[in-house]
Amino acid sequence: MNKNSTAAILIGYQNDYFAPDGILTGVIEESSKNNHVVENTLDLLRTVELPMYITTPIIFSDNYSELVDPVGILKTITEVGAFKKGTTGSETIPELEEFKEKITEIPGKQGLNAFVNTNLEATLRQNNIEHVVLAGAVASICVDSTGRAASEMGFGVTVLSDCISGRTVFEQEFYCENVYPLYGGVMTHAELGDALQP
DSSP: OBGGGEEEEEEOOBHHHHSTTOTTHHHHHHHHHHHTHHHHHHHHHHHOOOSEEEEOOBOBOTTOTTOSSOOHHHHHHHHHTOSBTTSGGGSBOGGGGGGGGGEEEOOOBOSSOTTTTSSHHHHHHHTTOOEEEEEEEOIIIIIHHHHHHHHHTTOEEEEEEEEEEOSSHHHHHHIIIIIGGGTSEEEOHHHHHHHOBO
């Protein structure tokens, strides 16, 4: 993995998932704490130099007019009122504030796949990125959807096992062991530092 052509995509690092009073914190809390997701992600940002760190927040209008007949997790989001524009819950977690100069925020995500409705692919291509490293929430939903899409677009994909949250600890472990290896690599953030070639 070439360091100069690798970017990290940080998915879902928003208060509604990770803050103590977040609307959806309970969905991933056990997995996040078990895996020390926020702490490991901060360590990744501190210790692994990459040409790009990208966040792709999911944000909706007050009435969720962007969603037509939502199902599954998107329906749940509308029912509980999560990720509304202008709310504290939709904001990036404060722990990432110290790294804001090195993080590029790509807006527009309103579904599971961070490439849909955003200029994520164009941004990666313009910066000669060939490999993406994924971290964040949720293992079986946005992380998996984005990883599969990246693979289909020809990017190399690596998921950081100790920087992702699942709805359960079992889900997080199952995806790392049985799903992500079908289209990419899986490693810890410390292993990533060792794997990057100058």
